[in-house]
Amino acid sequence: MNAVLQYTVQGLAAGSFYALAALGLAVIFGVLGVVNFAHGAFYMLGAVAAAVLLDTVGMSLWLALIVVPLLMLVFGMLVERLLVRWLLPLDPLYNLLLTFGLTLLLVDLVKRRYGVSGLPYERPSALDGRVQLAGVGLPVYQLFVIGVALLVCLGVWLLMTRTRVGMIVRAATERPELAGALGINVGRWVTPVFGFGVALAGLAGVLAAPFRAITAEMGSDFIIILFAVVVIGGLGSIVGAVVGGFLVGLVEAFGQAYAPTFAQVLIFVLMAVVVLARPAGLFGREEATA
Amino acid sequence: MLEVENLSAWYGEAQALREATLSVAEGEVVTLVGRNGAGKTTLVRCLMGLHKHLTGSVRLDGRDITTLPAHKRARAGLGWVQDDRGIFANLSVEENLLLPPRVSESAWTLEQVYDAFPALGSRRRAGGTTLSGGEQQMLAVARVLRTGARVLLLDEPSEGLAPVIVAQIGDIVRTAKQSGIGVLLIEQNVRFAATVADRHYLLAQGRLVESLDNDEFVERQDELLEHLGI
Amino acid sequence: MNKRRTVATASMVMAGVLVTAGCGAGGPSAGGGDFTDDKVVLALLNDASGVYKDVSGPNSKIAIQMAIDDYQEKYGDEAVVDDIEVTSADHQNEPDIANTKAQELYDREGADVILDVPTSSAALAVATQAKNKKKLYMNVGAATTELTGAQCNKYTFHYAYDTWMLANGTGTVVTEDGGKNWQLIYPDYAFGQDMVKSFTGAIEAGGGKVAGTIATPFPNDNFATYITKAGAAKPQVIGTMHAGGDLINLVKQYNESGLKDQGIDLAVGLMFISDIHSLGVEAFEGTIFTDAWYWNLDEKSREWADRFMEETGDRPTYAHAGNYSAALQYLEAVQAAGTDDADKVVEELEGKKVEDMFLRNGEIRAEDHRVIHDVYLARVKGPADVKEDWDYEEIIKTIPAEEAFRPASESGCSM
Numbered sequence: 001m002n003a004v005l006q007y008t009v010q011g012l013a014a015g016s017f018y019a020l021a022a023l024g025l026a027v028i029f030g031v032l033g034v035v036n037f038a039h040g041a042f043y044m045l046g047a048v049a050a051a052v053l054l055d056t057v058g059m060s061l062w063l064a065l066i067v068v069p070l071l072m073l074v075f076g077m078l079v080e081r082l083l084v085r086w087l088l089p090l091d092p093l094y095n096l097l098l099t100f101g102l103t104l105l106l107v108d109l110v111k112r113r114y115g116v117s118g119l120p121y122e123r124p125s126a127l128d129g130r131v132q133l134a135g136v137g138l139p140v141y142q143l144f145v146i147g148v149a150l151l152v153c154l155g156v157w158l159l160m161t162r163t164r165v166g167m168i169v170r171a172a173t174e175r176p177e178l179a180g181a182l183g184i185n186v187g188r189w190v191t192p193v194f195g196f197g198v199a200l201a202g203l204a205g206v207l208a209a210p211f212r213a214i215t216a217e218m219g220s221d222f223i224i225i226l227f228a229v230v231v232i233g234g235l236g237s238i239v240g241a242v243v244g245g246f247l248v249g250l251v252e253a254f255g256q257a258y259a260p261t262f263a264q265v266l267i268f269v270l271m272a273v274v275v276l277a278r279p280a281g282l283f284g285r286e287e288a289t290a
Numbered sequence: 291m292l293e294v295e296n297l298s299a300w301y302g303e304a305q306a307l308r309e310a311t312l313s314v315a316e317g318e319v320v321t322l323v324g325r326n327g328a329g330k331t332t333l334v335r336c337l338m339g340l341h342k343h344l345t346g347s348v349r350l351d352g353r354d355i356t357t358l359p360a361h362k363r364a365r366a367g368l369g370w371v372q373d374d375r376g377i378f379a380n381l382s383v384e385e386n387l388l389l390p391p392r393v394s395e396s397a398w399t400l401e402q403v404y405d406a407f408p409a410l411g412s413r414r415r416a417g418g419t420t421l422s423g424g425e426q427q428m429l430a431v432a433r434v435l436r437t438g439a440r441v442l443l444l445d446e447p448s449e450g451l452a453p454v455i456v457a458q459i460g461d462i463v464r465t466a467k468q469s470g471i472g473v474l475l476i477e478q479n480v481r482f483a484a485t486v487a488d489r490h491y492l493l494a495q496g497r498l499v500e501s502l503d504n505d506e507f508v509e510r511q512d513e514l515l516e517h518l519g520i
Numbered sequence: 521m522n523k524r525r526t527v528a529t530a531s532m533v534m535a536g537v538l539v540t541a542g543c544g545a546g547g548p549s550a551g552g553g554d555f556t557d558d559k560v561v562l563a564l565l566n567d568a569s570g571v572y573k574d575v576s577g578p579n580s581k582i583a584i585q586m587a588i589d590d591y592q593e594k595y596g597d598e599a600v601v602d603d604i605e606v607t608s609a610d611h612q613n614e615p616d617i618a619n620t621k622a623q624e625l626y627d628r629e630g631a632d633v634i635l636d637v638p639t640s641s642a643a644l645a646v647a648t649q650a651k652n653k654k655k656l657y658m659n660v661g662a663a664t665t666e667l668t669g670a671q672c673n674k675y676t677f678h679y680a681y682d683t684w685m686l687a688n689g690t691g692t693v694v695t696e697d698g699g700k701n702w703q704l705i706y707p708d709y710a711f712g713q714d715m716v717k718s719f720t721g722a723i724e725a726g727g728g729k730v731a732g733t734i735a736t737p738f739p740n741d742n743f744a745t746y747i748t749k750a751g752a753a754k755p756q757v758i759g760t761m762h763a764g765g766d767l768i769n770l771v772k773q774y775n776e777s778g779l780k781d782q783g784i785d786l787a788v789g790l791m792f793i794s795d796i797h798s799l800g801v802e803a804f805e806g807t808i809f810t811d812a813w814y815w816n817l818d819e820k821s822r823e824w825a826d827r828f829m830e831e832t833g834d835r836p837t838y839a840h841a842g843n844y845s846a847a848l849q850y851l852e853a854v855q856a857a858g859t860d861d862a863d864k865v866v867e868e869l870e871g872k873k874v875e876d877m878f879l880r881n882g883e884i885r886a887e888d889h890r891v892i893h894d895v896y897l898a899r900v901k902g903p904a905d906v907k908e909d910w911d912y913e914e915i916i917k918t919i920p921a922e923e924a925f926r927p928a929s930e931s932g933c934s935m
Contacts, residue, residue: 003752010744108569117574117798118768130778139776142744164388170380171389178376181338182390183364183437211776212741213768213799217571221739256736256745261708263745264737285379 002136007253013142013211015249016149017043017204021222022229022241023156024200030173030236031186031193033092034084037099040223041106042198046072046205047214048110051119061123061210065148068206069199076198080191088190103219110216123210145207152203153242160238169193173236225264228271234284243282291316291472292337292368292441297346299329299336306332308496309346314441314472319463321475321483323514324493330476331373333493334443337474338370339363350441365393369439373446373476375430377418384414386429390437396469397438406462407432424455431462441472448479460486480515484508492517554859556630559603562588562847563631565621565646566661568610571764572638574794576661576839580636581608582831583840586824587847591855600858604851607631611642618642622649632860633658633850635843640664640711650675656862658850660842663711663790665718665926668888672933675862677869677889680842681812683711683718684926685895686789689810689919691722691759693897694787699757700728703750705770706761706789707738715761715789731755736762743770744777751779761789768799775803793837796900796912804900804912811898813838813878814913824877835910838878845878881921887928889935895924 021043028036049068053059059067083102087094127144130137160166171179172186180186212218225248233244248267255263274282292314299307307329314320324330335341337348339360347356350366358366370376378386387403387410404411407428413421421429427447434442444463448456456479463473463486477483483490490507492500492514507514562584566576584606592599607629611618618637625631626649634650637643638661650657651673659667660679663686667678695702702723706712712735720730732753734746747770750758758779762770767788774786791809815825815835824844828836853868854860870889874882882893897917906912 003748006748007745010748014742014744111569111573115574115798116569116571117794118765120798120800120803122800122802137778139778141776167381167385167389171378174378174380175376177340177360178372178378179389180360181340181364181370181372182376182433183361183393184389184391185359185361187359211772213765213772215765215768217765218741221741252742253745256742257749260746260749261735261737264740 002134003257005134005136006138007257008250009138009142009146011250011253012146012246013249014252015246016145017208017222017245018225018229018248019153019242019245020149020204020207021201022226022233022245023153023238024197024204025226025230026233026236026238026241027169027173027200028194028197029230030238031169031176032084032088032095032190033176034088034095034099034194035092036197037096037223038079038102038106039099039197039201039226040219040221041103042072042076042201042219043205043208043222044110044216044219045075045106046202047121047209047212047218048114048119048205048216049202050206050209051121051214052114054121055119061127061206064206064209065203069203072202073195073199075195077191077195079198080194084194085190103223107216107220114216116215116217118213118215121209121214127210141210145211148207152200156200156238157242165189225267228267231281232271232274234281237281237283237285240281240283291351292474293349294333294337295347295349297333297336297344297348299332299341299344301332301343306496307336307344310493310496310498312491312498312501314474316472317467317470318489319467319473319475319487321477321487321490322493323477323480323483323490325478328493329496330493331445332496334370334372334445334474334476337363337443338368364437364439365391367393367438367440369434369437369442371427371430371434371442371444371447373449375423375426377421377426377429379417379419381418382415383410383418383421383429386418387433387436390433392436392438394438394440396440396471398432398436400436403432403436406465424451424458427451427455427459428462431459435462435466439471441474442466443474443476445476446478447475448477448482456482480511484511554861555601556632556860558601559605559630560601560851560854560860561629561631562604562606562850563625563629563634564606564608564636564843565611565618565625565634566608566636566638567613568608570613572613572661574798575792575837576636576638576843578608579828579832579834579836580660580840580843581606583828583836583844584635584847586827586831587844587851590848591851595855600855601860606847611637611639613639613642615639615641615645619645619649622646623653626650626653626655632656632854632862633847635659635846636661636839638662638839640666640714643667644671647671647673647676654862656850656865658846660846661839664714665931668890668926669932672888672931672935674866674935677846677884677891679846679891680838681810681895682890682925683714685812685924686810687715687718687722688924688926689895689897690787690789690808691719692726693917693919694757694785694808695723695726695728699785699787701754701756702728702730702759703753703755703757704730704733704759704761705743705746705750706733706735707740707763707766708735709738711763712738712761719759719761719789739766741765741769743773747774747777747779751777751782751784755784757785757787759787759789763790764795767791767795768803771799771803771807792839793835793910793912797910801901801903801906801912805902807900808916809898809900810919811838811896811913811915812893813841814896814898814915815841816911816913817896817915820877841878845876848876849874849879849884883921885928888931888933890925890928890931892921892925894921895919 025039050064127141176186229244229248233240255266294312297310409425447459490502491498564581588604609621633656637646640662643662658677663683665682665684706716788809853865856868857864869884870886872884880894884891896915898913
C-alpha cells in the first residue's frame with residue numbers, strides 16, 4: 001500500500017513533464033498542423049537554460065520557472081517567424097523534416113558548447129526533503145512538480161475555455177479556414193501559439209533540471225514518449241494531452257515496479273490498444289471526411 | 291453592392307469557372323442554380339478569398355477586394371454560411387455566435403438572435419454540434435447576422451432539411467432582405483429558390499449561361515430543371 | 521486534412537534517418553624496409569561526439585601527441601623513426617562503424633596501431649580486424665573482459681580497466697567493509713549483464729550476497745520507481761551498473777529518494793571523473809567507486825595533468841592518461857624492435873614490466889595481453905574538502921596490480 005502511494009507520486013511527477021510538454025505539442029499541432037519534432041529539443045533547451053542561468057548569474061529555480069519559459073516563448077516565436085512559417089502552405093511533412101533538422105542542430109550546438117557529460121543543477125533547499133504521508137516519505141520536489149504542472153494545466157484550461165483568446169484558438173484548431181472566413185485573423189495567432197507551445201516545453205525542462213540528467217540528448221527519448229502521449233490523448237486535444245501525459249507517467253512507474261524490463265514497452269502497448277479501440281485517441285475527434 | 295467581373299478560376303490545369311460576371315444589389319436576393327460540379331462552390335470560395343488561383347475582379351461597395359485575405363473580406367461585410375454549416379464542435383452555441391467579430395452597426399445582438407431563434411437560446415451552453423441539423427443551419431445563419439454582414443453567401447442552406455425548416459430559412463432570408471442585406475443563394479432546390487429570390491443565374495460547366503428574373507424563372511421552371519439535369 | 525498520416529510518417533522518417541557507414545578499404549600497404557611508408561602512424565578510434573566524448577574523445581588525440589613528443593625528446597637523434605603521425609576517427613559507439621573505420625585506418629591510412637575504442641561491442645569488432653590484418657590494437661576505453669578472455673588474440677592488448685577489475689575493487693572492498701546485503705540495478709544490455717555477473721562474484725567472494733537484481737531499459741531517464749523498489753528490500757547497498765547520462769539520472773533520483781538517510785548506500789560500478797565534474801560533488805558525495813588512475817594521485821601524475829591542462833583546459837580522465845601510456849609504451853617497443861613490424865613489436869611488449877605516470881607496478885601480461893597495474897578505490901569528496909576544480913577524489917585504498925585484475929589462469933585466453 002505504501003509502495004503504491006510512492007509509485008503513484010513518482011508516476012504523476014514523471015507524468016507532469018509529459019503533460020506540460022504534450023500540452024505544448026497539442027496546441028501547436030492544433031493551430032498550425034505542424035508535428036513539432038523539435039519539442040524534445042526545446043524541453044532540453046529549457047533545462048540547459050536553467051542550468052546555465054544558475055551557473056552564470058545565480059538565477060534560482062523560482063525565478064527560472066518564470067524567466068526561462070519567457071525566453072523560450074521569444075525563441076519559439078522567432079523559430080516560427082524565421083523558419084516554420086515559410087513551410088506552412090506546403091505539405092506538413094516539410095515542417096516535420098524542418099523541426100527534425102532543427103533538433104539535430106540544437107542538440108549538436110549544445111554538445112559543442114556544453115559537452116556531452118551534462119550540467120550540474122542545484123535546487124533551492126526549500127524543495128529538499130520529504131513529507132510524511134501515511135507512513136511514507138514523499139519527496140517534496142516530486143510533489144512540487146506535480147503541483148506546478150496541475151496549476152499550469154488548470155491555467156491553460158481556463159485560458160482556453162474562459163477567454164476570447166482561448167475561443168479563437170479552439171476555433172482555429174478545429175477549422176482554421178472557416179475561422180478565417182468568419183473574420184478571425186488566424187495568421188496573427190500562429191506565431192504566439194507556437195511560442196506558447198515552445199514555452200510549455202521549456203517549462204517542463206526547467207522542472208526536470210533538478211531531477212534529470214541535463215544533457216544535449218535528454219530530449220531524444222522524451223520526444224518519442226511525447227508522441228505516444230499525444231496519440232493516446234488524441235491529436236490536437238488539450239484535455240487529451242494532459243490526461244495522456246499523467247496516464248503515461250503512471251504506466252511507466254507501475255511498469256517499472258511490476259515489470260521492470262517492459263516499463264517502456266508498456267507505454268507503446270497502451271498506445272496500440274488505444275489506437276485500436278479509438279483511432280482518434282481518448283479525447284480526439286474523428287475527422288469528417290470532406 | 292457585390293460586383294463580380296470576368297471571374298475565372300482553376301484547380302491546377304482544370305478551369306472551374308469561366309469569366310463569370312454577376313452582381314447582387316442591396317436588399318436583393320439572387321440565386322445561383324446549377325448541378326453538382328458546375329462551379330457554384332468554387333465561385334463562393336473565390337468570393338471569400340479561400341480559392342486564390344483566379345483572374346477577374348470582385349468588388350464590395352465599390353471597393354476592390356480581389357486580393358484581400360478571407361478574414362478581411364469577412365470584416366468588409368461578407369458573411370459566409372458554408373454548405374456543411376461550419377459549426378465548431380469545440381465551441382458552445384453561444385461561443386459559435388460570439389466568435390466572429392461585429393463588422394457593422396446593423397449587427398444583431400444576442401437577444402435579437404435568441405428572440406428570433408428560441409431553440410438556440412435554450413441550448414446556448416450546449417456544444418455547437420449537439421444541435422439538430424436544422425438548428426445548426428439556424429445557428430450558422432444567425433452567426434453571420436450577428437456580425438452585421440452586408441452580403442450573405444448562403445451555400446445550399448436547404449440541403450437535407452425538412453420542409454418546415456426550409457420554410458423557416460426562407461423567412462430568415464426575407465427578413466434579411468428587408469433590412470437591406472444582399473443575399474447570394476447557392477441552390478439546387480429550384481422550388482425553394484423561386485420562393486425567395488428576385489433574380490437567378492444559371493451556372494453550367496463553369497459558365498453563367500443565363501440570367502433570369504423570378505417570373506421568367508418560374509415560367510420556365512420545368513425546362514430549366516431538365517436543362518440543368520437537376 | 522492529412523495530419524494523422526503525417527504523424528504516422530514521423531516514425532518512418534526517424535527510421536529512415538540512418539547513419540551510413542563509410543565504404544570499403546583499399547588493399548594493404550606494401551612493406552618496404554624496417555618501416556612501412558617510412559613512418560609510424562598511431563590511430564585513435566573513439567567516440568568523438570556521443571556519450572563518451574568527455575571521458576576520452578578528441579582530447580585523447582592530444583594525449584597521444586604528448587606521448588610522441590616525449591618519445592622524440594627522450595631519444596632525439598637516436599630515435600629509430602622520425603616521422604610519427606597521429607590520426608583519429610569517430611566510431612559513434614557503433615560496432616559496424618568501428619569495424620569499417622578500423623579497416624580504413626589499417627589499410628588506407630597505414631595505421632600501425634589503433635588506440636582507445638570505448639564501448640565493448642565496438643572494441644570486440646576492432647579486435648577481430650586487428651587479428652585478421654595482423655596489426656596492433658591497444659584498447660583503453662572498453663570494459664569487457666572478453667578482450668583478454670575468449671576473444672583474445674596476439675595483436676590485441678587491453679589497458680586501464682575491465683569489468684572484473686571494477687567489480688573486484690568496489691564489490692569486494694565495500695562488502696568487506698560491512699555492506700553485505702546488495703541490490704543491483706543494471707542496464708539490460710551486454711555491459712550491464714557482464715557487470716552484474718562480475719559484481720555478484722566479487723560480492724559473494726567477499727562474504728556478502730546479492731538479494732536481488734533489477735534490469736532497466738537502456739537508455740532511460742526515469743529510475744525513481746526502480747530505486748524505490750530496490751530500497752523496499754532493505755539492502756545495505758544498492759549497486760548501480762549504469763554509465764553516462766543514465767548514471768546521472770539515477771544518482772539524482774537516488775538522492776531524491778531519501779534512501780541515503782535510511783543508511784542505504786549507493787555504490788557505482790563504473791564512474792568517470794567527468795561524471796562528477798558535470799553533476800557536481802554534492803550529488804555524488806561519499807559514493808565509492810574504483811578508478812584506474814587519478815590525476816591528483818601524486819607528483820608524477822599531477823605534473824602530467826598540468827601539462828595536459830595547458831593543452832586542453834581540462835584535467836585528464838584515466839582514459840586520457842591511459843592513451844598517453846599506451847602510445848608511449850608502443851613507441852618504446854618500436855624503438856626496441858627497430859621496426860614497426862607488428863609481430864616484432866608484440867614480442868617486445870609481451871611480458872614487459874613497465875613503470876610510467878599511468879602504469880604503476882605495471883606489467884604487460886604475455887599470457888592474455890592484460891596490462892595490469894595498481895588501481896584505486898576512491899571516495900567522492902564533500903564540497904568542503906574540494907580545494908580546486910577537479911579535486912574530487914579521495915583515494916582510500918590502493919589495490920596492488922597482481923590483485924586488481926583477473927588472474928591470467930582464469931582468463932580462458934589461448935592465442
